[in-house]
Amino acid sequence: ADAHGPPETLQERSLEAVAEYIKSGDARRIVVLTGAGISTAAGIPDFRSPKTGLYSNLARLKLPYAEAVFDIAYFRNRPEPFYVLAQELYPGKFQPTVSHAFIALLAQKGLLQMLFTQNIDCLERAAGVPSDKIVEAHGSFATQRCIECKVEFPDDHMRKHVLRGDVPRCKECKGLVKPDITFFGEALPRAFSEKSHNTVMADLVLIIGTSLTVYPFASLPDMARQKAPRVLFNMEKVGSLGSRVDDVLELGSCDNGIRKLAGLLGWTDELEDLWRNV
Numbered sequence: 287a288d289a290h291g292p293p294e295t296l297q298e299r300s301l302e303a304v305a306e307y308i309k310s311g312d313a314r315r316i317v318v319l320t321g322a323g324i325s326t327a328a329g330i331p332d333f334r335s336p337k338t339g340l341y342s343n344l345a346r347l348k349l350p351y352a353e354a355v356f357d358i359a360y361f362r363n364r365p366e367p368f369y370v371l372a373q374e375l376y377p378g379k380f381q382p383t384v385s386h387a388f389i390a391l392l393a394q395k396g397l398l399q400m401l402f403t404q405n406i407d408c409l410e411r412a413a414g415v416p417s418d419k420i421v422e423a424h425g426s427f428a429t430q431r432c433i434e435c436k437v438e439f440p441d442d443h444m445r446k447h448v449l450r451g452d453v454p455r456c457k458e459c460k461g462l463v464k465p466d467i468t469f470f471g472e473a474l475p476r477a478f479s480e481k482s483h484n485t486v487m488a489d490l491v492l493i494i495g496t497s498l499t500v501y502p503f504a505s506l507p508d509m510a511r512q513k514a515p516r517v518l519f520n521m522e523k524v525g526s527l528g529s530r531v532d533d534v535l536e537l538g539s540c541d542n543g544i545r546k547l548a549g550l551l552g553w554t555d556e557l558e559d560l561w562r563n564v
C-alpha cells in the first residue's frame with residue numbers, strides 16, 4: 287500500500303526536499319544500497335531488465351533455468367556457462383557511472399555511512415569509494431578459491447583463465463576454482479550481517495538500481511527507521527518503497543535522478559569533475 291498523509295522528516299515528498307534535508311546537516315549518516323541497475327549505463331547488463339537483461343539473453347548457454355549460471359550445485363557439474371559470462375563481466379573492462387561517482391562524493395564529504403552493493407563488478411571501488419565504506423554483499427571478482435579445498439588461486443592466473451574463457455582448476459587438488467562471489471545456495475559474506483546495523487542508524491537511505499528481489503539484501507530498506515527518508519532511484523517501483531510517508535520515488539534512469547539531486551545540492555561541478563577523473 288502507498289503511504290498517504292504528510293511526511294514527518296521531509297518538508298514534502300520530493301527530491302528538492304531531500305536536498306534540503308541533506309543541506310540542513312541533519313542527514314549525516316547516509317546509507318546507499320545498490321544493484322545491477324547502477325552499472326547498466328557502464329555497459330554491464332543487469333539480470334532482470336526485459337530484452338537487455340542477462341536472463342533474457344542466456345539462451346545461448348543452454349541453461350535449464352536462468353539462475354543456474356549462478357547456482358553452486360549447477361556450477362559443480364557445469365562450470366562452463368559461468369566462465370562464458372565471467373569473460374564478459376570481468377572487472378577492468380568497464381568505467382564507473384556518474385551514480386558511482388556520486389557515492390564517492392558522499393564519502394569525500396563525510397556523509398557516507400556505508401554502501402551495500404549487490405554488484406560484483408567492483409565499480410564502486412573504481413569510482414573511489416573507500417573500501418572500508420563498501421560492503422560487497424554478494425562478494426566480488428577480487429579474490430577466488432577452490433570450491434573443494436578452499437585454497438586461494440592467484441589473481442594473475444585467474445585473469446588469464448577468465449580472459450581466455452576457460453575453467454581454472456586448483457593447483458593443489460584439481461577442484462574447480464570460483465571467484466568469491468555469492469552464488470544461489472551459498473551464505474553471504476560475514477560483513478553483510480556484521481555491518482547491516484548501519485542501515486538501522488541511517489538518517490537517509492538511497493536505493494539505486496535494484497529490483498530488490500534477492501534476499502536477504504532486499505530486506506535492508508525495511509531495516510531503516512520509520513523517520514529516515516528512503517529515496518529510490520530506479521526504472522521501476524520496487525520492494526516496499528512508496529509505503530512510508532517519507533519515501534521518495536525518482537523513477538527513470540538513475541544517472542538522471544542522481545544528477546538532478548546533485549544539481550539541487552549545488553554539487554554538479556564537483557560531481558562531474560570527480561567522475562571525469564576516476
Ligand code: CNA
Pocket residue numbers: 320321322323324325326327330331332333334335339340404405406407408424494495496497498499500519520521522524538539540541
Ligand atoms: P536486477 O534484478 O537485474 O534488477 C535491476 C534493477 O535496476 C531493475 O529494477 C531495473 O529496472 C533497474 N535498472 C536497470 N537499469 C537502470 C538504470 N539505468 N537506472 C535505474 N534503474 C535501472 O538486479 P539486482 O541487482 O536487483 O539483482 C541482484 C543480483 C544481480 C545481484 O546478486 C548481482 O550480483 C547481480 N548482478 C550484478 C551485476 C553487476 O555486478 N553489475 C550485473 C548483473 C547482475
